[in-house]
Amino acid sequence: MYLLTAQEMQNLDRTAINELGIPGVVLMENAGLQVVKEIKEMIGEPRGKVITIFAGKGNNGGDGFVVARHLLNAGAEVKVLMFADIKDITGDAKVNLNILQSMECNPYPVINPNSLNIVKLSMVYTDLVVDAIFGTGFSGAVPEHVGKIIEIINSSGKPVIAVDIPSGLEANTGQTHGPCIRASRTVTFAQAKIGLVIQEGPDYTGKLTTADISIPSFLLKNQAVRRFMTTPEIVRKLMPQRAADGHKGSYGKILLVAGSQGLSGAAALASMAALKAGAGLVTLAVPAGIHSLMEVKLTEVMTKPLPETGEMTVSRDASGAVLEMLEAADVLALGPGISANESTVEFVREIVPQLEKPVIIDADGLNALAGSSGILETCQAVPVLTPHPGEMARLLGIKTDQVQNNRVEAAQEAAVRWNAVIVLKGFRTIIADPEGTVYVNPTGNPGMASGGTGDILTGVIAGLIGQGLTPLEAAVAGVYFHGLAGDLAAREKGMVSLVAGDVLDYLPQAIRVTICEEV
Structure with missing residues (x-):
């Protein structure tokens, strides 16, 4: 539309x-x-x-x-x-x-x-x-x-x-x-x-x-x-058919750098969302101190330990290890739950200019770039940025209400400035690319205003890029699926008690009903 x-x-x-x-x-x-x-x-x-x-x-x-x-x-x-x-x-x-x-x-x-x-x-x-x-x-x-x-x-x-x-x-x-x-x-x-x-x-x-x-x-x-409302028909056309002879390597190798002490849930939610979005192989890289916890917590996700700080966050020294792991991956998701530790911030600022493969930057990954958003202009791939209005305001150096009062314009400005696909989260999430394309997403509900739901979106977009969608296509489809999963969950459980895990649980159904044209 x-x-x-x-x-x-x-x-x-x-x-x-x-x-x-x-x-x-x-x-x-x-x-x-x-x-x-x-x-x-x-x-x-x-x-x-x-x-x-x-x-x-x-x-x-x-x-x-x-x-x-x-x-x-x-x-x-x-x-x-x-x-x-x-x-x-x-x-x-x-x-x-x-x-x-x-x-x-x-x-x-x-x-x-x-x-x-x-x-x-x-x-x-x-x-x-x-x-x-x-x-x-x-x-x-x-x-x-x-x-x-x-x-x-x-x-x-x-x-x-x-x-x-x-x-x-x-x-x-x-x-x-x-x-x-x-x-x-x-x-x-x-x-x-x-x-x-x-x-x-x-x-x-x-x-x-x-x-x-x-x-x-x-x-x-x-x-x-070039302005559209996302519809099921649009999303359906973006999703690739699965070949009869497909295997786990056919549907994307996803690398996530996420988590820290006290924020391991963000890493778990994002990595499981990538799998449920259809990714073939997902590797989660976390600070060494929480690696054993993630090994127990996650069964289908592969995990790797990274050099850490004394506070069990990703250390600046982890850049080399992440870049080496990324050589075998198709896409990187960076940021959920990595904390605002100074060394972790330095890690983000150091690695972003070196990225040659698609990357989704969310949460603490975005906060690490606040005040230094020019680093995004040096990224060799087109990044997908998924800020909420407060994060967007910090990146642009303006007030949050200025973002909220001009959501489309703010997303478009950021997309052009950083040559990025912008996913400005919130009611009627806005997706914008550097070419001036804008999508407005109709799915989602206030029950999704709960910790961890944004981490799931990061994983979904990463999983879709791994399956061959462009960053813009993955953002459009991912936001739609994510919101629809929240709507399906709210229909069964109500909005008040909705938690991120409910959205994750309903993600497969959201994808299925969209692709199969069900209501």
Whole structure:
């Protein structure tokens, strides 16, 4: 699924109208029909139902006028409340307003404070609200009077369907700066807008439907949009088929450098995740002092001891041993649970510039590079970095809220600066590469906010790279599988008690249902 900005959608509309000759009024008609189709799914046949449509003065309002006409034809009682004088309506919206008025349906302006009582009364008797106030071109805060009406709608308890985007939500950022329609469903047109799926967007969008309004798909390809929502279909296409004569060496040799005294769980989770993601052989290199513990704790994972510090963390002297082991491996995962010991930090900073094979850097591996992130520019392979917002902020030298308020931009900036694939973790994890490609991941839930879940993601991505996926492909698929495993676990166990081990346990099922197209 493509994710468009408001400007990209406007360009798409303009091209369809001006270059292909599709009249704007046709696109508006198709948009309205798609909303009506969704309304029928929500409430059944409209006959006898009371439906209130809030319409703005632009094309979004015009879509609302189309919806009103078709609902009237279907036998509904339709009330259109308009945020403009009739004389202010122009263009295609005016065409549809004229038709509506010819059907003896006259919109009622609600543009002054006295109209609040009319809105309140309408909410008492309506069965459904249609939000066609502002479209994708909206940004900033809604006017005060409109905001009061939006608050009345939200507090009414009535189902709301938003036309293209909930009014008050920014299509480009997913942010709100005041009252915003909290829709039960949103019908967006042609392609989803990125603001619907990031930041606050999902909280206000409700169930999202992307509707075809007859804009040819090749126009989108001509715009070279490289922003996507990850879907099962995308992930399925990334996964390689297993050959009948495959063997353990066929599916990747993974080397993990992880763990320290008190943090051995991170190493165990990451290495087992690599195996459950499909890797053929996994070797876990740990400080010598915890090696015997890992030998007992892990059965399927091979373990190797590394030179250590007095605190049982990886020593700077371990660089040579790790590079030697990496010669026989396909990919390195570095960081889970290695600690912030000074010698360990020096180890990370020393080894990263020497890496010629794919590497995933996570957790303490990223923290070791904070303040010295320029080292990443010397990495000879394209690294995969998996920071949470705090780690990203430390790497970029900014505040965490600056990252959170601009998640897509922060990920893109980091990807270009360090020639890396960035996995910015959190709600709707962002994956970005140096070429400008961005994926937004839809899976995962708040129950996964538990220690160790990030270590599992590191292992999953490493395991997928070992099977031949590119760093970007492995990040996209790995994040999807990881989040889906958390969703499956939460479905059975609930979110409150969810722990990282549950995510690991459900990882095989997440992979299976995705590849086999199951729900």
